[in-house]
Amino acid sequence: MLVIGGGPGGMEAAIIAAERGHEVELWERTARLGGALLAAGGPVFKKDVLDYAEYLVNKTHRSDATVKTMKTATAAEVLAGNWDKVILAAGSRATIPPIKGIDGPNVVLANDVLTGKAKFGKKVVVLGAGLVGAETAAHCKTEGAEQVTVIEMLPQRLMTVEHCRNNEQALDQLLADTEVEFITSAKLTEFGDGIVTYEVDGTEHHLVTDTSIIASGYTSNNELFDELIEHVDVEMVGDVIEPDSILTAVHGGFHIARNI
Numbered sequence: 001m002l003v004i005g006g007g008p009g010g011m012e013a014a015i016i017a018a019e020r021g022h023e024v025e026l027w028e029r030t031a032r033l034g035g036a037l038l039a040a041g042g043p044v045f046k047k048d049v050l051d052y053a054e055y056l057v058n059k060t061h062r063s064d065a066t067v068k069t070m071k072t073a074t075a076a077e078v079l080a081g082n083w084d085k086v087i088l089a090a091g092s093r094a095t096i097p098p099i100k101g102i103d104g105p106n107v108v109l110a111n112d113v114l115t116g117k118a119k120f121g122k123k124v125v126v127l128g129a130g131l132v133g134a135e136t137a138a139h140c141k142t143e144g145a146e147q148v149t150v151i152e153m154l155p156q157r158l159m160t161v162e163h164c165r166n167n168e169q170a171l172d173q174l175l176a177d178t179e180v181e182f183i184t185s186a187k188l189t190e191f192g193d194g195i196v197t198y199e200v201d202g203t204e205h206h207l208v209t210d211t212s213i214i215a216s217g218y219t220s221n222n223e224l225f226d227e228l229i230e231h232v233d234v235e236m237v238g239d240v241i242e243p244d245s246i247l248t249a250v251h252g253g254f255h256i257a258r259n260i
């Protein structure tokens, strides 16, 4: 069988299927296993997530599954393999809203900041006050940014987040300690050269910024499923179904492998 994607969902599926005696190959398009866990565990205050990533990655490499990194699955290549079973665990990608200047040189993705691929300056603006935006803002403050402002369209921060009360309290405390500023009910309209424009109640405002960070949600990488479904036995696991959580991805990976 073939597992596409080396995030937590794909790794768990590969480990369990190999333990159960299946011949398993896992393809990961980047150079490393880990998927979104590498960004999720990027902030110093989420080291437990990075530890878990390391545990799963080591377990995958120790399993009998054959791991191929720098290997991007395309429909043609998958079908050429004549696999009995394909598990699509290709996760999700950042959603890029159609805002003027978003492709500018000082606009970067939250995942790239959290994994150290993208640098940021002293004055930072974050687009989106969901979990990723709030954590990225706190991360920037703990890593040297002097002023971090999060701009959010909804009336409150973390409105899209479902988590338990103690996590919420810990995050609230962290945001207070790091003095991250939030501007809610605000629509970011343009990323300019060193300046960001936003509107509140129809009035235009500006913020000086060195770096703007996009944290405005994720879109499932589910295109391959549509290309494969009529030709091979394929099932999906984790964020490729809907961007969700580590638990959902690992749980899904375990059960899909158990039921083969």
Ligand SMILES: Cc1cc2nc3c(=O)[nH]c(=O)nc-3n(C[C@H](O)[C@H](O)[C@H](O)COP(=O)(O)OP(=O)(O)OC[C@H]3O[C@@H](n4cnc5c(N)ncnc54)[C@H](O)[C@@H]3O)c2cc1C
Residues within 6 Å of the ligand: 004, 005, 006, 007, 008, 009, 010, 011, 027, 028, 029, 030, 033, 034, 035, 036, 037, 039, 040, 041, 049, 071, 072, 073, 074, 089, 090, 091, 092, 110, 111, 114, 132, 221, 237, 238, 239, 240, 243, 244, 245, 246, 247, 249
């Ligand atoms: C910044 C951030 C913070 C988060 N914090 C938390 C948290 O605190 N708690 C929590 O529960 N969840 C959190 N999440 C969500 C969690 O990380 C994801 O739900 C989980 O990683 C999904 O796992 P997955 O295996 O489905 O996909 P992913 O982890 O996205 O892995 C998919 C993998 O597939 C690879 N891939 C994609 N297309 C192909 C292809 N064609 N061929 C080969 N490989 C391919 C990708 O490179 C990637 O490695 C966070 C996510 C982010 C981005």
